Amino acid sequence: xxxxxxxxxxxxxxxxxxxxxxxxxxxxxxxxxxxxxxxxxxxxxxxxxxxxxxxxxxxxxxxxxxxxxxxxxxxxxxxxxxxxxxxxxxxxxxxxxxxxxxxxxxxxxxxxxxxxxxxxxxxxxxxxxxxxxxxxxxxxxxxxxxxxxxxxxxxxxxxxxxxxxxxxxxxxxxxxxxxxxxxxxxxxxxxxxxxxxxxxxxxxxxxxxxxxxxxxxxxxxxxxxxxxxxxxxxxxxxxxxxxxxxxxxxxxxxxxxxxxxxxxxxxxxxxxxxxxxxxxxxxxxxxxxxxxxxxxxxxxxxxxxxxxxxxxxxxxxxxxxxxxxxxxxxxxxxxxxxxxxxxxxxxxxxxxxxxxxxxxxxxxxxxxxxxxxxxxxxxxxxxxxxxxxxxxxxxxxxxxxxxxxxxxxxxxxxxxxxxxxxxxxxxxxxxxxxxxxxxxxxxxxxxxxxxxxxxxxxxxxxxxxxxxxxxxxxxxxxxxxxxxxxxxxxxxxxxxxxxxxxxxxxxxxxxxx
Numbered sequence: 001x002x003x004x005x006x007x008x009x010x011x012x013x014x015x016x017x018x019x020x021x022x023x024x025x026x027x028x029x030x031x032x033x034x035x036x037x038x039x040x041x042x043x044x045x046x047x048x049x050x051x052x053x054x055x056x057x058x059x060x061x062x063x064x065x066x067x068x069x070x071x072x073x074x075x076x077x078x079x080x081x082x083x084x085x086x087x088x089x090x091x092x093x094x095x096x097x098x099x100x101x102x103x104x105x106x107x108x109x110x111x112x113x114x115x116x117x118x119x120x121x122x123x124x125x126x127x128x129x130x131x132x133x134x135x136x137x138x139x140x141x142x143x144x145x146x147x148x149x150x151x152x153x154x155x156x157x158x159x160x161x162x163x164x165x166x167x168x169x170x171x172x173x174x175x176x177x178x179x180x181x182x183x184x185x186x187x188x189x190x191x192x193x194x195x196x197x198x199x200x201x202x203x204x205x206x207x208x209x210x211x212x213x214x215x216x217x218x219x220x221x222x223x224x225x226x227x228x229x230x231x232x233x234x235x236x237x238x239x240x241x242x243x244x245x246x247x248x249x250x251x252x253x254x255x256x257x258x259x260x261x262x263x264x265x266x267x268x269x270x271x272x273x274x275x276x277x278x279x280x281x282x283x284x285x286x287x288x289x290x291x292x293x294x295x296x297x298x299x300x301x302x303x304x305x306x307x308x309x310x311x312x313x314x315x316x317x318x319x320x321x322x323x324x325x326x327x328x329x330x331x332x333x334x335x336x337x338x339x340x341x342x343x344x345x346x347x348x349x350x351x352x353x354x355x356x357x358x359x360x361x362x363x364x365x366x367x368x369x370x371x372x373x374x375x376x377x378x379x380x381x382x383x384x385x386x387x388x389x390x391x392x393x394x395x396x397x398x399x400x401x402x403x404x405x406x407x408x409x410x411x412x413x414x415x416x417x418x419x420x421x422x423x424x425x426x427x428x429x430x431x432x433x434x435x436x437x438x439x440x441x442x443x444x445x446x447x448x449x450x451x452x453x454x455x456x457x458x459x460x461x462x463x464x465x466x467x468x469x470x471x472x473x474x475x476x477x478x479x480x481x482x483x484x485x486x487x488x489x490x491x492x493x494x495x496x497x498x499x500x501x502x503x504x505x506x507x508x509x510x511x512x513x
Contacts, residue, residue: 010038010105010106010107010108011107011108011109011326012036012037012038012107012108012109012110013030013035013036013037013109013110013111013303014027014030014035014036014037014038014109014110014111014112014113014299014303015037015038015040015087015097015099015107015109015111015112015113016037016038016039016040016113016115017040017087017090017099017112017113017114017115017116017241017242018039018040018041018042018114018115018116018117018238018276018278019039019040019041019043019068019071019072019082019115020041020045020046020068020115020117020276020288021067021071021276021285021286021288021289021292022115022117022275022276022277022278022283022288022289022291022292022295023039023041023113023115023275023276023292024039024068024071024072024074024075024289024292025071025288025289025290025291025292025293025296026113026115026275026292026293026295026296026299027039027075027078027080027082027296028071028074028075028078028080028293028296029292029293029296029297029300030080030296030299030300031075031078031079031080032078033300034079035300035303036079037080037081038080038081038083038107038109039072039075039080039081039082039083040083040085040086040087040099040101041072041082041083041084041085042084042085042086043084045064045068045117046117046118046119046120046277047064047133047142047285048064048065048133049132049133049134050064050133050142050143051063051133051134051146052064052146053067053142053284053285054141054142054143054144054145054146054284055141055142055284055285055286056284056285056286056289057286064285067285083101083103083105085101085102085103085105086101086102086103087099087100087101087102087241088100088101088102088241089241090112090241090242090245092245092269092271093321093324093325093328093381094317094318094321094322094324094325094379094380094381095110095270095271095317095318095321095322095325096108096109096110096321096322096325096326097109097110097111097112097271097272098325098328099112108325108326110271110303110306110322111271111272111273111299111302111303112242112271112272112273113265113273113274113275113292113295113296113299114239114242114259114267114272114273114274114275114278114279115274115275115276115278115292116237116238116239116241116278117238117276117277117278118235118236118237118238118256118258118277118278118281119235119236119238120132120138120233120234120235121233121234121235121236121256122231122233123155123157123158123231123232123233125155125157125204125205125206125207125231126205126206126207127206127207127208127209127214128207128229128231131207131209131214131229135207135209135213135214135227135228135229136207136214136228136229136230136231137228137229137230138164138230138231138232138233139284140164140167140168140170140171141284142284144167144168144170144171145171147168147171147172147227147228148171148172149171149172149173149174150172150174150226150227150228151172151174151176151213151225151226151227151228152168152171152172152174152175152176152226152227152228152229152230153176153178153214153216153224153226153228153229153230154168154175154176154177154178154229154230155178155180155204155207155216155229155230155231156177156178156179156180156182156232157180157231157232157233158232158233158234158255159182159232160232161177161178161179161180161182161232162177162184162188162191162192164230164232165177165192165195165197165230166191166195166197168230169195169196169197173196175195175196175197175198176197176198176199176200176224176226177192177197177198177199177200178200178201178202178204178216178224179199179200179201180201180203180204181201181202181203182201183201184199200218200224202218202219202220202222203218203219204216204217204218204219205217205218205219207229210225212227213225213226213227213228214226214227214228214229216229232255234255234256235251235255235256235257235281236248236256236257237256237257237258237259237278238278239257239259239274239278242269242272245267245269245272246259246267246268246269246272251281253281256281258278258279258280258281259274259278259279260279261273261274261275261279261295264295264298264302265279265291265294265295265298265299266298266302271302273295273298273299274295275288275291275292275294275295275296276288276291276292279291306318306319316378317378317379317380317401317403320377320378320379320381320382321379321380321381323379324359324379324381324382324385325381330359330385331358331359331382332358332359332361332496333361333496334359334361334389335361335494335496336361336362336364336365337361337362337420337449337492338492338493338494338495339420339449339490339492339493339504339506340362340365340418340420340447340449341365341493341494342493343447343449343486343506343508344366344369344416344418344447347416347445349366349369349370349371349372350371350372350414350415350416350444351371351372351374351413351414351415351416351441352366352371352372352373352374352414352415352416352417352418353374353375353376353409353413353414353416353417353418353436353439354366354373354374354375354376354418354419354420355376355404355409355417355418355419355422355436356376356377356378356404356419356420356421356422356423357375357376357377357382357383357386357399358377358382358386358420359382359385359386359389360375360382360383360385360386360387360389360390360397360399361389362375362418362420363375363386363390363397363399364386364389364390364393364395364397366418367390367395367396367397368393368395371416373396373397373398374397374398374400374409374414375397375398375399375400376399376400376401376402376404376409377399377401377402378401378402378403378404379401380401383399383400383401386399387399404424404432404436405424405425405428405429405431405432408432408435408436408438408439409435409436409438409439410439411435411438411439412438412439412440412441412442413439413441414439414440414441414444415440415441415443415444415445416440416444416445416446416447417436417437417439417440417444417445417446417447418446418447418448418449419436419446419447419448419449420448420449421449421450421451422448422450422468422469422474423468424468424469425467425468425469426466426467426468426469429468429469429473430469430473430477432469433469433473433474433477433478434477437477437478437481437482437511440482440511441511442511442513443510443511444510444511445485445508445509445510445511446478446482446507446508446509446510446511447506447507447508448471448474448506448507448508449504449505449506449507450470450471450504450505450507451503451504451505452489452503452504452505471505471507474507475487475507478509480513481511481512481513482509482510482511482512483509483510483512484507484508484509485508485509485510486506486507486508486509487505487506487507487508488505488506489503489504489505489506490503490504490506491503491504492504
């Protein structure tokens, strides 16, 4: 389970936005495999106006609020936090997400699950909103059994009246379709006749409470007495908080919007998933819970791949983006490396490649001294910050997000290649280093600044130096082509305040062949 704190921020595997059936079922699955999960729930489920929910095996007829109370209690057993709050903002930082709530809580998450449901946009008929979920309903699967054998007036507000009336006719022989000035075709009219459904084409003016039932009043002043009215609302996905990351699209039915997801539940934005009504407006509570449960298993598979990459010791962009993302104000001090400054203070400017440039402090310093700088890092979060740092001081650096294990720089293109605290994972690090060394032009230099490694202390802290290319490994790679001019361990000049490692091994070598 991955849950840790950094000051006022918390870091989790998954933030679930919405604690209804889909979000709670997803959180249950993820908590059950010890993922760290927080559910942020605004407490406004779509079915809140309904007295009971139907069709959920084992919970049929249970009030929706009681169902959610049971669901949230189950989540607590798995260490899942349910936070009664609203999400105000979701920001993407590389492959990580920063979620801020209205209440001021802030979380860093590897994945986001949007389970916010939808909002029913009711037809503009007076009385409908006031009785919604009680004497005005829309779904025979959700409310039909409760109104069996009653007088049912189906008001065709979205072109689906014939379909709705046909299903309600299975529950009552007193169903009337009010086509609301819509002209039916011959097949539709015949269907109504075969099913014994009445038809009235006059425009509906309003719905009013009339004793224990309702009255549907027409524009001409007449009325139809009924026990319940049926309408078909339009709908809007409750996705505004993430629509800068993934936009809602028109639903194929033409009656609203939804978030499009693939078979895994992933939206068009990697790392952002959706489940329940926000992704499929036709789902009932049971379907939404099942969808959330399934999507959770896909999220776990996604997270597991990242976990395996870490265990293999490989440097992935996602891993490094996550490291940078959790340090919003910057992971490093913003100052150039003191050992690099000392070594290059008197070196004439030329073409330089900064490998693993991080947030760009060294590259900016070099550019300020007249170097023509190319700087690369595996993390696009770091590269974005580096570009801003260069722009802030008005220097030009060619920054690029590059995976050094997979992509070698141009051979012979640089007078100087610098690497401060290289993190090239093994076994690919040796081949990557050969490509980096080849980028040094004849007569040019390679400068490597590495930490003095205390192996016992490093391994106690969970870092295994054997997984990464060491300075000794680099010496072995370059021996035949370079003359080593400096190889010594020394205190770093002017280290940042609070630095945990202030002794560096400095390697400086010149290409001779």
